[in-house]
Amino acid sequence: xxxxxxxxxxxxxxxxxxxxxxxxxxxxxxxxxxxxxxxxxxxxxxxxxxxxxxxxxxxxxxxxxxxxxxxxxxxxxxxxxxxxxxxxxxxxxxxxxxxxxxxxxxxxxxxxxxxxxxxxxxxxxxxxxxxxxxxxxxxxxxxxxxxxxxxxxxxxxxxxxxxxxxxxxxxxxxxxxxxxxxxxxxxxxxxxxxxx
Numbered sequence: 001x002x003x004x005x006x007x008x009x010x011x012x013x014x015x016x017x018x019x020x021x022x023x024x025x026x027x028x029x030x031x032x033x034x035x036x037x038x039x040x041x042x043x044x045x046x047x048x049x050x051x052x053x054x055x056x057x058x059x060x061x062x063x064x065x066x067x068x069x070x071x072x073x074x075x076x077x078x079x080x081x082x083x084x085x086x087x088x089x090x091x092x093x094x095x096x097x098x099x100x101x102x103x104x105x106x107x108x109x110x111x112x113x114x115x116x117x118x119x120x121x122x123x124x125x126x127x128x129x130x131x132x133x134x135x136x137x138x139x140x141x142x143x144x145x146x147x148x149x150x151x152x153x154x155x156x157x158x159x160x161x162x163x164x165x166x167x168x169x170x171x172x173x174x175x176x177x178x179x180x181x182x183x184x185x186x187x188x189x190x191x192x193x194x195x196x
């Protein structure tokens with residue numbers, strides 16, 4: 001109930017104060033396991049994308065663990081079942097990745113920013129291998145999403161979200177290495193960047 005209210009508030013806010021173009025919303029399947037991936041250039045990205053993606057699915061988000069320490073916000077995100085990740089843990093946060101795998105294998109939608117942090121220049125940065133790890137172990141389809149102009153907020157009125165078609169990255173059989181995971185993550189990021 002609270003999540004639906006928040007999504008409505010986000011959509012209303014962006015529609016009232018900005019010119020928002022949403023392309024490809026129907027590319028998001030309404031059922032079945034799927035990983036939604038998006039570039040990240042602004043703190044406005046999660047409410048913007050989440051508000052409109054929520055018209056099709058309610059994914060579980062992978063979020064930075066620092067958000068859980070924010071009063072009220074942290075408790076709210078935790079109640080939604082969002083998965084906190086320690087971005088600075090050496091070797092990656094395996095516990096969070098295992099939680100994410102459970103979400104996907106249960107047939108739900110997972111949302112992740114492959115870059116792991118916001119791009120300070122607005123240009124794509126190298127993705128983390130974590131998304132490759134997830135895809136290797138679950139073989140779920142990926143939905144690439146790209147946001148435009150959110151890094152210019154509040155000094156722009158034109159925002160755009162492009163949602164691509166589901167795809168499956170190419171994987172080398174029997175090769176479970178960090179290099180393989182990184183290659184898969186790179187393929188995901190390339191699909192995001194191609195969206196216009």
